[in-house]
Amino acid sequence: MSTDGRHSTDNPFFGDNPQRAGRPVRVRIAPSPTGDPHVGTAYIALFNYVFARKHAGTFILRIEDTDQTRSTRASEDAILRALSWVGLQWDEGPDVGGPCAPYRQSERTEQYKQHAMALVERGAAYPCFATADELEAMRKEQIAAGKTPQYDRRYRSLPKDEAKARIERGDPYVIRLAMPLSGQTRFVDGLRGEIVIENATIDDQVLLKSDGFPTYHLANVVDDHMMGISHVIRAEEWIISTPKHIQLYQAFGWEPPQFLHMPLLRNPDKSKISKRKNPVSLDYYRDAGYFPEALLNFLALMGFAFGGDREKFTLREMIEVFDFAKVSPGEPVFDLQKLSWLNGLYLREMSDAELVERLRAWRLSDAYLLSLMKMLRERMERMDQFIPAASYFLTGDLDYSAPGLLDQLVPKGRDRSTTGQVLSQLCDHMEETIRGEWTHDAIEAACRSFCEKIGWKTKELFMPIRIAVTGRTASPGLFDTLSAVGKDLTRRRLRQAAQALLSMATPAAPSVQPASGTAAPAPGKAPPAPAGKAASAALAKPVAAPAAGRAENTEPKA
């Protein structure tokens, strides 16, 4: 027992142990291409990368696109691009190849199917013919009866020949893991020591879906084994499923890798980091003017202590001193202000020439300026009007504290709170409906369908969007503007404006993370208040609406 603690000298993640174990270090980052490149992916990738480099190991990128309904190639491309931007170079992956190719799970489906069937042969898994509706009804019953919803294993004891007959008849089915009904599964987590979980509390997970694709649980185990993954470093949310994975390794007769679960990045309210409460897309950080090396440095600070009070360090330096013994299992809140500060340190260290280069690579490229010219030239008479006219294309977060600005944003006959919620819902709607490129037409379609959905006139909705995204009442065509501002900055501004409106409407609502970076002053307006002051300034104003029922958070519940 006492040897199982995280400080055990046997910890396979500490010191030089990985090398001594004789097994070459091979780690992976396995993103699912179902959305924007997530900051959490970069976070986990960073620790995998550093660990690999520290121990002369291999860092692998594997695409987990087993969810056919949600995975897109656009998302995969975006993730690869973002991970490259951030500077984490993988040794094997779908784009660079490697000895374990292919690195895209959708191209390995035969593997999973065969392995699932092998498990059925051995009695470690079984076919289940329950329909989705049937399971839904079961869950409802269980909840009504006050029980924890869990698959009741209704097909586990179906005679084999009967199952075979039904499969041959063409009945849709899934393959489920036959979890042991008693006993416990234990494993050592690199950060926390031994974790013991009762088998009875874990249900018979689906391994192979009825569409023939594997679930994460199967695919991940098969691939990790086939790819020789020695250490699985992943997010804390996987702890509970680890016993399922261990059971799978045992059923296959394979040696499981070592596990280590990194703490989850948090919103300011301590919940798991999410796009409603914190910018989460790596593209946001890029577009808002953060340097990739600063972001990486900051991500490293989320749990890792360099030593000697050092907070600013390069990837190279981090690798030199890295040890998981210096990583704490706490639950770090992602603090945009500190990230900004750190970024400023990097910025001030750069030469003027380099900074100019960085700006060019960012938004002052010819291509981007050219795209702005199309929109802005009709509105200009002299060149000196370009910069003021283009300001909101070249900034990150805006400042909405200009007197009366937000009230102009609220359509006649609507109130602040409703408008705030509408803007926030618009973000969700955009995320749901714009799956591909962020183009004029896609944005227009999303905005118009949203109007229909909520019963607002386009006229009512478009001005609030314009003000939220540009900070002004006048701009080039709305969809061209949003398109040029970009997906992530647009959504961020919509959420920020929504937030500002809601905090004006309900004084009791806690203010969320203040905007970071610079605010874009409207030309001719007073100097911008520090972004964080916007909310409190608003609070100071007497607001007619009483704070009925303290809002726990300012997000509308779906």
Place this chain on the structure above:
RNA sequence: GGCCCCAUAGUCUAGCGGUUAGGACGUCGGCCUCUCACGCCGAAAACGCGGGUUCAAGUCCCGCUGGGGUCACCA
């Protein structure tokens, strides 16, 4: 709710039985300065609670509390 994880200031953290509990962001004050920013100096601010173990507990053990995660044919 069941199960699991976590717990030093508002936030990120150092601490691995004996410290005036250290650093950083943020906040506040001052210096620098034509302003702002940077920089510098300073201040306020933390061991969640209760039991043990020990000469000695932020550090070890147990309980509680609090927070989080998870309970999908998503990952």
